[in-house]
Amino acid sequence: MKIAIVEDDINMRKSLEIALGDYEEFEVKTFRNAKEALKKLDESYDLVISDITMPGMNGIEFTEALEGRYEVIIITGNATLGRAIESIRLGVSDFLTKPFEVETLVEAIRRSQKAKKRVKREHKPGLQNDRSIFYGTSKVLEKTLSLAKKAAKSDAAVLLLGESGVGKELFARTIHENSSRSGGPFVAVNMAAIPENLIESELFGFEKGAFTDAVESKTGKFEAANGGTLFLDEIAEMPYHLQAKLLRVLQERVVHRLGSTQGTPIDLRIVAATNADIKAKMQNQEFREDLYYRIATIPILIPPLRERGEEIIPIAERTLEDVVARYALGPKEFSEDARQKLASYHWPGNIRELIAVVERAAILSDGTAISSEDLFLDARF
Structure with missing residues (x-):
């Protein structure tokens, strides 16, 4: 070893x-x-x-x-x-x-x-947990993937748009893995998941003593992603007063840690994503127009799962394989009525909802066949 x-x-x-x-x-x-x-x-x-x-x-x-x-x-x-x-x-x-x-x-x-x-x-032979793998395919997906892979060949900033749960991080990883930076780190940051008072230190890092609780220096996400790709998820949720600092970093390619007078040069690719109406946010003075044009050199709209119907059953079956392997549940499969139910449901939560439904059904169902009742879709909105 x-x-x-x-x-x-x-x-x-x-x-x-x-x-x-x-x-x-x-x-x-x-x-x-x-x-x-x-x-x-x-x-x-x-x-x-x-x-x-x-x-x-x-x-x-x-x-x-x-x-x-x-x-x-x-x-x-x-x-x-x-x-x-x-x-x-x-x-x-x-x-x-x-x-x-x-x-x-x-x-x-x-x-x-x-x-x-x-x-x-x-795990079954050949079964992988690579989050960059798309479990299903459709004409709509292939068209969007083709655009993403073309964008990957350059260093242009990409903005991924679409509803929550459509797989924006998968697209971001696909762009990274098909780029010249694939050997570097892929660092993902969810703006909506970080408390507002911590976003600046998370992104840019800080020096020891920069504030009361800074007992040691910390590398920010920009430095951690140096040489690779930084994925800024839910970018529209970034506080307005910090957007100017983000814009400056993107323009100058130099990041300053909190409490430091010296800048660190960075060389990375920016991929951002949002499920918000970012143009409405610009009109309401909630998102800077100059920052939008900096991060949206290539905007890519990812269609919702309801427009990618051919993917539903393949995603469900692959997810079922993963769950069965993870929890050692023994052989399970969808009954015909369950497959029809999955295919006809409108999936407002997109792929994230589909995965959650399949995981719950696999764990709670009795026997090898998962029925439409096991899916509990009639109780969902």
């Missing part, structure tokens, strides 16, 4: 390297910081062990930048409940507090590998 240790403390880094080096099953490589590791990690690595408190990019940001490509164990000498919860949200295998015995770390490593093998066994 090839393990990467990312730790800025040289004593801790060397201690872990020597201790794990005593185990013949482990091949250990060490890195001084997250940015160095991101440049050198490749497919040969099985596991990453990372400290949380590191200069430039902390362990949580580093784990997020890895995008699930490796099993991750977080170690820290300053554990907080918030950090533990954030680590769990990002899917880390374990969270260890310093000091710990080497045997404890070895047990955590072996647990992570057992879990990885178990997941592989539970």
Whole structure:
């Protein structure tokens, strides 16, 4: 097993390297910081062990930048409940507090590998969880995808428009993966999910001491996405007073952390998305017109699922396969009446609603056949 240790403390880094080096099953490589590791990690690595408190990019940001490509164990000498919860949200295998015995770390490593093998066994051959894969196809989808892939060949800013749940992040990932930046990070930020008072620090980062709770420096999303793609979801929800700063960063390609007088040059691709009527927001002075033209060089309207009827059953069947594999539910399939119900429903929540309906039906249904009653669509709006 090839393990990467990312730790800025040289004593801790060397201690872990020597201790794990005593185990013949482990091949250990060490890195001084997250940015160095991101440049050198490749497919040969099985596991990453990372400290949380590191200069430039902390362990949580580093784990997020890895995008699930490796099993991750977080170690820290300053554990907080918030950090533990954030680590769990990002899917880390374990969270260890310093000091710990080497045997404890070895047990955590072996647990992570057992879990990885178990997941592989539970999934059917060829079944993937790649979020950039479109489960179904239709003429309307192919036309929109063709436009997205053409846009991907340039570095022009793309604005994805469409109802909630139509798959805007999938399109953003498709643009990233078909671009010259595919080897760089893909960083997604949902403006609507971040409290207004935290958006500026999340996007641009901050220096230690910039404000009362800034006990250590933090890399912003712009720096984290350097060399790759930054996906700004729900861009129309960004507070008006921060839009001018975003516009300046996009124009100058330099980001200033809060509390810093020095700027950091950035080289990235911007893909933004919204389900709002952004032109109405401009008319109401809720969204800057100059920012709109900066992010909407290529606007792409993603049609709702009701206009992509050919995709409904393939998406439902693929989702069912995923759910059955994830929860080891045993063989299940849709009855003919369930398939007809799925195909005829109007899906106001689009693909997100379809996935939720299938997951619930798979978990709650008895036997191998999922009936139309198991879908509970008659009770939906």
